[in-house]
Amino acid sequence: xxxxxxxxxxxxxxxxxxxxxxxxxxxxxxxxxxxxxxxxxxxxxxxxxxxxxxxxxxxxxxxxxxxxxxxxxxxxxxxxxxxxxxxxxxxxxxxxxxxxxxxxxxxxxxxxxxxxxxxxxxxxxxxxxxxxxxxxxxxxxxxxxxxxxxxxxxxxxxxxxxxxxxxxxxx
Numbered sequence: 001x002x003x004x005x006x007x008x009x010x011x012x013x014x015x016x017x018x019x020x021x022x023x024x025x026x027x028x029x030x031x032x033x034x035x036x037x038x039x040x041x042x043x044x045x046x047x048x049x050x051x052x053x054x055x056x057x058x059x060x061x062x063x064x065x066x067x068x069x070x071x072x073x074x075x076x077x078x079x080x081x082x083x084x085x086x087x088x089x090x091x092x093x094x095x096x097x098x099x100x101x102x103x104x105x106x107x108x109x110x111x112x113x114x115x116x117x118x119x120x121x122x123x124x125x126x127x128x129x130x131x132x133x134x135x136x137x138x139x140x141x142x143x144x145x146x147x148x149x150x151x152x153x154x155x156x157x158x159x160x161x162x163x164x165x166x167x168x169x170x171x
Contacts, residue, residue: 010035018168026161033060033164033171047085056167060160062086062093067156074144075106076135079115080125087117097163099156102147109143 013032021032037057041049046065053061065086069078079087086093094103110117115138125131164171 010039014039018171021168021171022165026158029161029164030157034064036171037061045085046082050085050089056163056170058089059093059096059167060164060171062089063097063099063156063160063163066090066093067160070144070147071151074140075109075147076131076138076140079120079123080131080134084120084123087120090117094156097156097159099154099159101150101154102156105143105146105150109146113138 009031013035016032021029024032037053037060041052044052049061050058065083066078069075069081069083073081078084091103091107094100094106109115115123123134125134
């Protein structure tokens, strides 16, 4: 799909009624909700978006951020990158969308490795060298493998889309 067609679709998504949103399949609904929220968020940083979005929209934002970061670059990137602003909320968010097995996987990993999601001071980085150091300090590869196996059976996205449908009026 070309950039102009994508922009036209995104504009359409931002003007759809709640009834029109309900009729979308999960992939289109995710795109529609994302387009609506991106329009509102603009170029704000993650921490600013956490203040901007409330309720189900905040849950969607946090869960989407976590899923995207961990699926693409792994847990380490979520903990040290822009997503780190959301780490204190991720456990409650995963439970809220009924992704309890994902929450348990994350809880066990952080507990076993002494990582406090509410205080990531030890994981603060300033450059790529420090990122590699942090990545080497913890068995992130093991977590990422377990995450992928679990995700193949029970995706966060499927739980999240059911959550969105249950709270569609907020979007």
